[in-house]
Amino acid sequence: MATCRPARPVVQLLYIRYLANRPVEEIQCVAQTRRRHRCTSPLLTTKAQAGVWTLVPLATEPGQLPLAGAVLAVYSLTGLPYAEQLRWRAQRCPEHAAIPTAADVAVTEWELFDPLIHHEHIHTRLPTPTRRQAPADRGRNAAQP
Numbered sequence: 001m002a003t004c005r006p007a008r009p010v011v012q013l014l015y016i017r018y019l020a021n022r023p024v025e026e027i028q029c030v031a032q033t034r035r036r037h038r039c040t041s042p043l044l045t046t047k048a049q050a051g052v053w054t055l056v057p058l059a060t061e062p063g064q065l066p067l068a069g070a071v072l073a074v075y076s077l078t079g080l081p082y083a084e085q086l087r088w089r090a091q092r093c094p095e096h097a098a099i100p101t102a103a104d105v106a107v108t109e110w111e112l113f114d115p116l117i118h119h120e121h122i123h124t125r126l127p128t129p130t131r132r133q134a135p136a137d138r139g140r141n142a143a144q145p
């Protein structure tokens with residue numbers, strides 16, 4: 001069964017919702033490597049703390065009350081340390097987050113999420129987990145988030 005995940009997820013960081021332009025696992029560092037190429041490392045590494053998918057009430061206008069029952073699936077980084085959220089917004093891998101002098105070769109791809117403009121990217125259900133393992137293997141991985 002293929003993973004059902006948004007191609008362009010809504011990511012919440014520093015209390016702002018952004019529309020990413022690729023799946024969370026594929027968001028790539030924008031820093032320049034010493035060989036003058038764009039770094040190919042993802043933001044989400046096995047060592048980095050991951051965000052959590054959560055459903056939040058959806059309001060169509062800032063300050064407006066959410067529509068009754070309307071929810072939005074967001075990948076929330078709110079639980080991460082402030083520095084980690086800054087790293088995500090700067091779109092840098094852990095290695096380049098530690099090297100502020102490394103230049104960026106690409107602009108960050110975050111787009112402010114607007115429910116009216118980006119309504120096609122509103123998902124009202126959480127992404128379903130990947131089910132690549134056989135049922136017998138599931139217990140072993142149950143402890144993973």
Ligand SMILES: [Zn+2]
Nearest residue numbers: 029039093096
């Ligand atoms: Zn990098």
